[in-house]
Amino acid sequence: MSASLHRREVVKALLEDRGGLLVVAGLGSAAWDCAAAGDHPLTFPLWGAMGSACMMGLGLALAQPKRRVLVVTGDGEMLMGLGSLATIGALRPENLAVVVLDNERYGETGMQKAHTGYGVDLAAVARACGFADARIIHKNIQVGSLRSSVHRGGGPLFFQVKVKAETPPLVLPPRDGAHLNRRFREALLG
């Protein structure tokens, strides 16, 4: 099945009227998608440490059990941190959701095909690791329920969103990591 969803539209739908949602964005296109939806102090975009996005989300979710935490990342970044799905699955934090924007490519390095393009089913991995809900999202009609699960569902949740292999215009978040750290903590902790 060829993907019909546009990554920017999916992320915009997830982050519109975001309330108290705390967001970690994996490096590369996922971080640009979150920036395109509107730079926000409670979004922490990664510029490196590939494979770390889910674990940052876990540390944040444990520290802030009353807030919803969303990790938005790409399939390549998720593949590098596949073990973190087992770590999260063993703990089952109810306030954590992971959305993988799966274009079946390494988009930042020349659109090389990724494992997900050869049938590797990340949602099945998450389900096997004990996530409360883990699904592949293909269609626009599913995005509304994806949004409500992310904002109101239990957890941990995992959504592998099949998106078109496209390269939308670059929208870059701030690059100064210390600034991103400080502004996030100020916005959350005062």
Add this chain to the structure above:
Amino acid sequence: MPGKTSRARSAAAIDWPAAIHRVLKAQRVRQVSYVPDAGHKRLIDLCHADKHMAVVRLTTEEEGIGMAAGAWLGGERAVLLMQSSGVGNCVNAFTLAANCKFPLLMLITMRGEEGELNPWQIPMGQATPETLRLGGVRTFRLDRAADARATVGMAARLAFEGCAAVAVTISQRLIGIKSFREKR
């Protein structure tokens, strides 16, 4: 026999894992992540028994660096326990400390030192101090049980008050040499 047991007895006389656990509590560390090591067994047990600590089993050590960063964003302090064989797994993730000034406290039990009986542990064990230094991690060595409180206390203050990446390497002489004869 006397030589072998006297070292074990003198280390046991000072319960250094308990001393470290007390330091972590005093420093308000709420998240503990680890890839297990025999040298960390007692500290891991103490942390699991502590209802004020969230204890997280990792599949690989670098997961703990991302987790510590997330904990800090959420207002909590974290510690990462591992053996030296895991240090090499962490190198790329050290950028979180270097670029973002996330505090990072790692307690690392050493392999590959004097007395090591498994040659496969030698390369990473011997490379550990340099790997940490090149990764921008301030490193303090713990050789004596009596120094556990002071050394880990200093490391924790430097990490959390100075927003620095800090490691304590716990010497193999202190934790004992894995004999491959133990029955469990």
